[in-house]
Amino acid sequence: MDPAFLAVQALSGLSSASSLFITACGLTIVFGVTRIVNFAHGSLYMIGAYTAATLVPQLLELSFGPVTFWAGILASAIIVGLIGVIIEVLLLRRIYGAPELFQLLATFGIVLVVQDLVVQVFGPQDILGPRAPGLRAPVEILGRRFPSYELVLIAAGPIVLGLVWLLLRKTRFGVLVRAATQDRDMVASLGVNQALLFTGTLFLGAFLAGLGGALQIPRVSANTGMDLSIIAEAFVVTVVGGMGSVPGAFLAALVIGQLQAFGILIFPKSTLVVVFLLMAVVLAIRPHGFFGRAEIIGGSHAVGIASRSPLPGRGFILLVVIGILAAFPLAADAYLLKVATEILIFALFAFSLQLLIGVGGVVSFGHAAFFGLGAYGAALGVKWYGVSMEAALPLGLALAALGAGLVGAFVVRLSGIYLAMMTLAAAQILYAVAFQWVEVTGGDNGIVGVWPSSWASGPIPYYLLTAALTVVTVLLLKRIIEAPFGYALRAARDSEARAEAIGLKVRQHRWLAFMIAGAAAGLAGGLYAFSRGSVDPSLLGISTSVDALTMLLLGGIQTVMGPLVGAAALHGLRDWIMPLTSLWRLLLGLSIIAMVLIFPRGLVGTVRDWWGARA
Amino acid sequence: MNAPILEVWNLCAFYGRAQVLFDLTFRLQAGEVMALVGRNGAGKTTTLKAIMGLVSASARQATFKGHSLGRLPTYKIARLGLGYVPEDRRIFTDLTVEENLETGRRPAPAGRSPWTPERLFRLFPNLAEMRGRRGSQMSGGEQQMLAIARTLMGNPDAILLDEPSEGIAPVIVQMMAEAIRAMKAEGVAVLLSEQNWAFAAGISDRACVIERGEIRFQGSMAELMANEALRADTLGV
Secondary structure, X not given: OOHHHXXXXXXXXXXXXXXXXXXXXXXXXXXXXXXXXXXXXXXHHHHHHHHHHHHHHHHHHHOOOHHHHHHHHHHHHHHHHHHHHHHHHHOHHHOOOOOHHHHHHHHHHHHHHHHHHHHHHHOOOOEOOOOOOOOOOOEEEOOEEEOHHHHHHHHHHHHHHHXXXXXXXXXXXXXXXXXXXXXXXXXXXXXXXXXXXXXXXXXXXXXXXXXXXXXOXXXXXXXXXXXXXXXXXXXXXXXXXXXXXXXXXXXXXXXXXXXHHHHHHHOOOOHHHHHHHHHHHHHHHOOOOOOOOOOOOOOOOOOOOOOOOOOXXXXXXXXXXXXXXXXXXXXXXXXXXXXXXXXXXXXXXXXXXXXXXXXXXXOOOOOHHHHHHHHHHHHHHHHHHOOOHHHHHHHHHHHHXXXXXXXXXXXXXXXXXXXXXXXXXXXXXXXXXXXXOHHHHOHHHOEEOOOOOHHHXXXXXXXXXXXXXXXXXXXXXXXXXXXXXXXXXXXXXXXXXXXXHOOOXXXXXXXXXXXXXXXXXXXXXXXXXXXXXXXXXXXXXXXXXXXXXXXXXXHOOOOOOHHHHHHHHHHHHHHHHHHHOOOHHHHXXXXXXXXXXXXXXXXXXXXXXXXXXXX | OOOEEEEEEEEEEEXXXXXXXXXXXXXXXXXXXXXXXXXXXXXXXXXXXXXXXXXXOEEEEEEEOOEEOXXXXXXXXXXXXXXXXXXXXXXXXXXXHHHHHHHHOOOOOOOOOXXXXXXXXXXXHHHHOOOOOEHHHOOHXXXXXXXXXXXXXOOOOEEEEEXXXXXXXXHHHHHHHHHHHHHHHOOOEEEEEEOOHHHHHHHOOEEEEEEOOEEEEEEEHHHXXXXXXXXXXXXXX
């Protein structure tokens, strides 16, 4: 191959590594000190890009020149840093001690809020930023033209690394930050105001996110999809580098930058897949990344179902519920039946996640992977092999179980935040495959024409089919939760060491749980595909995973029936409110945050507490 | 020497629903060394933690130098001049000796000569030879010295010292005793939690015996030495 081409390719890999490092470095520092994986870091990056793309041209109107340009970039980063401070004071400070699932969900709530706010503040159009004065002409490298701005970016990464290193090694703030990374209570016992230290850390982290975003404006226009795409990559960088390690993030960014630059030559469309595969391989070999350490695994994750005496007359209640479900078509119109069908499907999906999180303590952040696999398995069966619904549903279920077995084999070795990130990565890989493998999956358009067999088509028969399958599967899962297998999972959730010491094969149990949960989610996905007649990549996306988590949170993680109530509540609210407002995501985000702060035990848990306090 | 520097009334603490401390009331005089002695699990460590505000479910009335500790956050309690050295030492293992000392640095009250790394290195000569070494590469005894030195960097008027002799070599235990005497000579009051009776008896002016979360005895060390029946019953010595 042409050496000039390779050189240019390597250089562009370096420049994207630099940009990625600057952003990811902020994420890893914030995690190191607060132990919170800040989903909103990508949102801060996006705000940085929007702010710079709006602010810098106005400054350049006043006085055109490189100094103005760079001052504008810096000012944008400082503004974002201050937004980070606001987020810390209003939200993060209240959840430092919360289980990591709640932390992830709450910061994802910020992501949703910011998505709507950005459109409100900056408008729905992408904003193309100005080019940097003095850096407009490309330079020649081995006879090829290379943008000179990219060279500046290449230098920016190491400069930021150096400055951050000096800050952390040579200042009192840095010493205290590193001490707090290890032992917050001890730092407080020495008279250090942690609150101030954490606020300072959030400023630094948000500043770096804002800087990363602001530096992009001459390369890409600010757009509303920036937050989730950068956060996925930044997660990979921090996880591969080792959570909390700045040099690790730098090394990981370098590797990933080159992998993307050259991976594009081998797999032209699947750079995302390559990046996430790297993460899977690194975590399989080094479960804590390049420079991460075992003790830094994030907050507690043992929240879940506890034993309680069975409700009196539960058999009767079950019969009543089945009766109501069966009689529902008599009272409902086609629209209501469609809503009810979807609620049942999502209830099954959320319930399958409950087996992992509530029972197993396995905080999966990518459960959509198996929902999507079930849906795509069924749809691909219909499209490519012309099978009927009766064969396609088991096909989807089997594909999901197989996928869960594969992902689970990697995942059960991990714990805490690494596990959450790994499951997220798995879902993102599948999302990328569905999105980029257009010939088979139809890409962004997905697959259409996935209709049920004639006996099950029409709102009433399909509703009844869904209700029957959901009830049977939920009862089966409930049986599993209350069997010795479920007890073993709970034992491992509450204390892995003790569970192993009494002879439980914790990893095997978790692996099996992963496959069962994946299969159930796959069934839900298949049912969903046939209910809508189509599938698309969004079924595998982060927001589908978060939907399931929100349903769990809304219903109550500590209860068996919580996810069913949560699915009904979330879906019902969405159908009711979404047509009324364009700010649905803002409302949803605020609701998630409010749930975490005010009702962490969910609807069912809160009602039960209230009932228990009365009795 | 008779003014109380730390007074605690009716200290109670809970782990979940289990009550582990029952209405402890005691005082520490300025400049004295008082030993909190009792069997393993008696509640000595919890007492010190609760004073520092590190036990979430605790109820207490306490004053330090006349300031009510009330619901003060831990860092504010430390800033009043009350140092704390936890039993597991909790050295920052990623930080060097000098950096560990830096984390504890707080200005000295007016008119007192502050503790500096140099002064502390004279008190703990072993540390002087390993200024640049990371906490993770130090022995238990060295970590214990560093933990005490780190707290002294805050120029406290009193120190809560949890099990300084636990798990370290006898020769270093001897150095610990020297260090506590040196602190006392500087006017720093020490509330010492100890299981090592000989160590506690050798350096303390007064003692407080805790059994199952309740105070069984409070008085001078000489008195406790004389009361063999009580010692045999509560301490087994």
